[in-house]
Amino acid sequence: MLLSILIWSLSLSDTTATPQPVADSVQTDYWVVRSVQIRGNQRTRERIILREMELKAGDTIRRPVLTEKLAWDQRKITNTNLFVTVDVAAREVGSQQIDIDVNLKERWYFFVIPIFDLADRNFNEWWYERGRSLRRTIYGARINYKNVTGNADRLNAIFEFGFARRTQVLYTLPYIDRAQKTGLSVGASYQTNKEVAYRSALDKLVYFRSEDLMRERFYTNVILTRRNQFYNFHRLELRYVRNSIADTVARLNPDYFLNGQSRQRYFLLSYLFTHDRRDAVAYPLQGHYFNLAANQYGLLPSDNLRLFELTASYTRYWPIGARLYASNSLRGKLSWPERQPYLNLRGLGYTSDFVRGYELYVIDGQRYGLLRNTLKYQLLNTRKQLNWMPLKQFNTVPLALYLNVFGDMGFVDNSLAQNYNSRLANSLLYGGGLALDIVTFYNIVGRISYSVNRQRQTGIFFSFTYDL
Incomplete structure (x- = not known):
């Protein structure tokens, strides 16, 4: 604090x-x-x-x-x-x-990346909560093809097997007009699971596994983007979603889709405004970032989901001097109505929105607020030329190291907290600690951190991101 x-x-x-x-x-x-x-x-x-x-x-x-x-x-x-x-x-x-x-x-634009991934939310949950079981792994291949035609267009495809199966394809053309302001994306995804987190209890996910298919998810979408100015982006998406679960899951948690339903079908209309003036997208040290999103789940009378959601975030980065940098981020979510399907009742812990120190928890709720603060000290910032590497796309390697001290606060408002025996919802959360960040080419960022939370629980946590 x-x-x-x-x-x-x-x-x-x-x-x-x-x-x-x-x-x-x-x-x-x-x-x-x-x-x-x-x-x-x-x-x-x-x-x-x-x-x-x-x-x-x-x-x-x-x-x-x-x-x-x-x-x-x-x-x-x-x-x-x-x-x-x-x-x-x-x-x-x-x-x-x-x-x-x-x-x-x-860059090198075409990658076929073997997948050996974890089915859990993050490495830390798999390591500490799931017994490091190799059964909970996903394997397959990911195709990332950037700049397909030289117009900054992208083709992404995912083929996953193992613990969960997924096939996903997305093509993005950032500019379809001569003025280079309007873009278009089209995609589809199909995923199946034999094990599913059907509810949370005590702020941890509870799973059920069977040899039969437990959950099936499909969506297809079209996205229209508009960029009138350098730093302002508008995104409008129309998505059709079809989800289904086994009757067993509906009996275990009748609120998974609400009212014991085993099927969920709806159209989603979402709008996202982004103002991005960061110096580097992968690891910013200067500038600011703002986004505001509005999502309407359910457009037609036949849709069996009605939910409206607002999310927003603002982050500022600035240099203090003497290789010191600071950042603070404020994020929040509002959603209606109060009674929501468990699948859509998402608070902190599911994405990058979490209080550091609570990596092992999911805190469900209709509303939340999050404040994250970081001080960074640059230990190293260099660019190495690997003359022995024949491929010029890989022979220049930037490398930077940053030592961080961080402190976060958050609050999740959940009127259904008693239904899931939550101890962390409707109470102030805070945590802090130290971290070491490693930043290199192709937007690769690795982090190892030590943190402590309000409950005086400590842990060493790992994360890794990239954008090939």
Whole structure:
């Protein structure tokens, strides 16, 4: 709690240092951009790169702000996740003229990734709560194909077997119009389980397993995106969902779909607004991020689910100085009505929204609030060139290490807490600890942390994310 107050105080008093302007050889206060030179984009079309740049050929730019604009253009190109390295610099070609040089090294875009994964929410639940059973593993293959046509489009496919079976396909084209503002995605997913978490008790998932099929889930969706400005994104999704469970599961928890039903079919309409001005999507150190989502479950009279949900989050990142960085994040959810199917009654612990220190718990509820605060110290930040590696997409390896101290607070409001014997809902939660983050190329981030929560429970926890 003290860490929360400290970081918010720092946030209110923070001022961003003004970047130093590039050296100028004359006294005029502006530059004229003669041209933008892009090198290294063997597959990516130039218009995809230029779409991310505020600086254009023919622009007149004040000298004191040039450095800052070059830095933000470099960050925006980096955040397309199409390149291993991005360098954007100005080169003087006359007394008042400059060329903008954009030097790129493209990623490897096609991956077939063997899957050996865990069926549980995270590694920590599998390690501490599920007996480290290899029976609870998933195997298969994941296909990630970025920049398929050079237009930053993506094709993702998942084929999973083992503890759970899933087939999923999604194709995304970020821009379908000449103005490069409107995008389109289409996808479908089919998943089956022989073991299902049919309820929670004492804030832990309770499973039932059978040799017969216990749950079947299918959806297909179409997503329309709009990006009118560099940092603002709109997303509208229409999804058809069909879920079913075995009669045994419906008897064990009649509220799984409500009223003992074994089938759930509905249309979902969702809208998401995102304002993203982070310096790096995978591991931001500066900037801010805001999103607001509204989800309406059930559109037609025949739909057997009626639920409205609002979620929002705001996160700010800023450098303090001397390799110190801070961030604070505020997140929340509201949903109606009070009586909801267990499958949709999601509070903290199911996704990345959780109080650190409570990784082993799920806290169901119709509403929640979460405050997360982090102080980071940069131990290392370097870029290694592996000359022995023949593939240039892999021979440049950035590596950074950060030591963190964190403190979180959260609250889950659940009017049905007694139904699931919850001890953590409707009470203040807080936790804190230390962590070491390892950040490298292809958005790979690994973390090992030690934390303690309000109940004085301690633990060592691990996490790993990537975006190939």
